[in-house]
Amino acid sequence: MLPGMIGISPRQLEVFVAVAALGSVRAAADQLHLTQPAASMALAGMERRIGVELFDRARQRLHLNARGRALLPQAREILARLQALERSVAAGPDELLGELRIGASNTVGSYRVGELLGGFVAKHPRASVELLVDNTHKVLERVLDYSLDLGCIEGPAARSGLEVLPWRKDELCVCARPDHPIAQKRRVRASDFADARWIMREHGSATRALVERELARLPAGATVLELGNSEAIKQAVLAGLGIACLPRVAVRAELAARELVILSTPYLDLTRQLSLVLARSRYRGALLQSLLDTALAAPPNIAADGAHRRRRRR
Numbered sequence: 001m002l003p004g005m006i007g008i009s010p011r012q013l014e015v016f017v018a019v020a021a022l023g024s025v026r027a028a029a030d031q032l033h034l035t036q037p038a039a040s041m042a043l044a045g046m047e048r049r050i051g052v053e054l055f056d057r058a059r060q061r062l063h064l065n066a067r068g069r070a071l072l073p074q075a076r077e078i079l080a081r082l083q084a085l086e087r088s089v090a091a092g093p094d095e096l097l098g099e100l101r102i103g104a105s106n107t108v109g110s111y112r113v114g115e116l117l118g119g120f121v122a123k124h125p126r127a128s129v130e131l132l133v134d135n136t137h138k139v140l141e142r143v144l145d146y147s148l149d150l151g152c153i154e155g156p157a158a159r160s161g162l163e164v165l166p167w168r169k170d171e172l173c174v175c176a177r178p179d180h181p182i183a184q185k186r187r188v189r190a191s192d193f194a195d196a197r198w199i200m201r202e203h204g205s206a207t208r209a210l211v212e213r214e215l216a217r218l219p220a221g222a223t224v225l226e227l228g229n230s231e232a233i234k235q236a237v238l239a240g241l242g243i244a245c246l247p248r249v250a251v252r253a254e255l256a257a258r259e260l261v262i263l264s265t266p267y268l269d270l271t272r273q274l275s276l277v278l279a280r281s282r283y284r285g286a287l288l289q290s291l292l293d294t295a296l297a298a299p300p301n302i303a304a305d306g307a308h309r310r311r312r313r314r
Contacts (some may be wrong), residue, residue, distance in 0.1 A: 019039075052067045151276070161279060178258060203262075
């Protein structure tokens with residue numbers, strides 16, 4: 001904790017966190033239902049108490065400086081603990097109240113949210129969950145700056161300060177329309193992918209990193225589209241714009257309807273780990289711990305994970 005932190009009020013911390021998120025005292029005051037002078041005084045009082053400025057002022061915007069960025073996770077942590085204390089007083093003996101901010105990568109947020117949150121929501125119906133769906137890189141950033149309580153990501157999380165809990169296995173598959181030339185072959189060889197037209201996720205996505213690594217095993221093709229989520233990629237494949245690596249869980253309906261087919265690629269390793277991640281020093285209140293316990297104990301979705309288990313039994 002920085003020198004001078006003792007004596008800083010919860011209101012000053014709330015204003016600091018809100019200004020850091022919104023970039024202006026006026027917006028922070030509106031969010032906290034304060035007058036602008038009251039918010040300005042709270043922020044100035046906090047900076048005076050610590051003895052350092054926390055923001056750089058530029059073009060009527062406030063930007064966190066290095067000292068502010070260092071302090072922000074601690075401020076969020078203190079506020080989280082105070083809120084947890086208030087909720088524990090307000091709740092019944094067997095009830096948990098409060099709000100959790102969860103970040104999920106595209107596959108989890110679009111297709112596995114029931115596995116992640118269903119048991120917890122059923123157990124704690126009065127708890128509130130805010131779910132942000134973004135790529136893995138951005139989810140990790142927000143977990144590390146404490147703006148998210150927990151992340152659920154695909155692929156590795158090689159960053160210091162993170163606790164990583166393995167959660168599920170997930171499988172990608174190379175998909176094409178049934179009338180695609182490669183889909184017409186009785187046996188698909190690696191050489192058949194020469195000059196293939198690929199539809200890819202955006203940079204920063206863990207899916208993109210895995211696919212690029214595995215496609216390096218194939219003859220060179222062309223990336224014809226980069227899209228921000230699996231649903232958009234699936235629609236592009238359905239439109240005949242190219243082929244793509246998609247989560248198997250994302251194409252179940254299209255495979256059943258024979259609108260898409262999976263191209264057999266045993267020479268590619270398209271299995272990945274889904275993990276829960278949280279800041280290593282984050283305070284685990286009862287609400288967050290309950291979510292971790294229920295998510296880790298929940299049985300996997302058979303339709304989503306069955307193909308992976310069947311392949312391992314062979």
